[in-house]
Amino acid sequence: MAVITIVIALALIEYSVFGMLVGKARGTYGVTAPAVSGNPIFERYYRVQQNTLEMLVLFIPGMFMFGHYVSADVAAGLGLIFVVGRFFYFRGYVADPRSRTLGFVLSFLPAQILVIGGLIGAALSLP
Numbered sequence: 001m002a003v004i005t006i007v008i009a010l011a012l013i014e015y016s017v018f019g020m021l022v023g024k025a026r027g028t029y030g031v032t033a034p035a036v037s038g039n040p041i042f043e044r045y046y047r048v049q050q051n052t053l054e055m056l057v058l059f060i061p062g063m064f065m066f067g068h069y070v071s072a073d074v075a076a077g078l079g080l081i082f083v084v085g086r087f088f089y090f091r092g093y094v095a096d097p098r099s100r101t102l103g104f105v106l107s108f109l110p111a112q113i114l115v116i117g118g119l120i121g122a123a124l125s126l127p
Contacts, residue, residue, distance in 0.1 A: 004067040007079035008060055014083055015056060018049040018090060044094045051093075052086055058111040065118025069125055078110040085110065 022045045026032065029039035036046055059082055067075035085106025092099040 001067060001072055003076035004063050004072055004079070007076045007083065008063055011056065011059060011079065011083050011086070014086055015049070015052050018045075018052055022046050022049045041094070044097060047097075048090045048093050051089070055082075055086070055107055055111055058115055059107075062111055062114030062118055065122065066114040068118070069121025070117050075114060078114055082107045082110040 022042075025042045025045040029042040031038045031042045037043055059079070063075050063079055066078070085103050085108075087103070088106055089100050089103025092101070092103050
């Protein structure tokens, strides 16, 4: 399960970096807290951070479920795809929100596989 912890830590560090980039974008684009709108480029940074938070709600429990009931190594591999997908999502969304699709797919699908796979694994383990 150490590999799962490592991948989750990487995802959380990535999320923290996104948060820091939102803070930097606040200064760059003159959007003072608590405002979350006012400059379209700032709003892109903010939406990446918020969407990543929304995805972490699926991803983290999914990692533990899949890792426990199916395979920790496969969960870690799917988790790395998630982390890379979030990076592509960030790059695409900030450049042009219409170009976020690849990053979204590379993070949404692994999260769904982790949750559904974990559910199936748990159901199959019932006596």
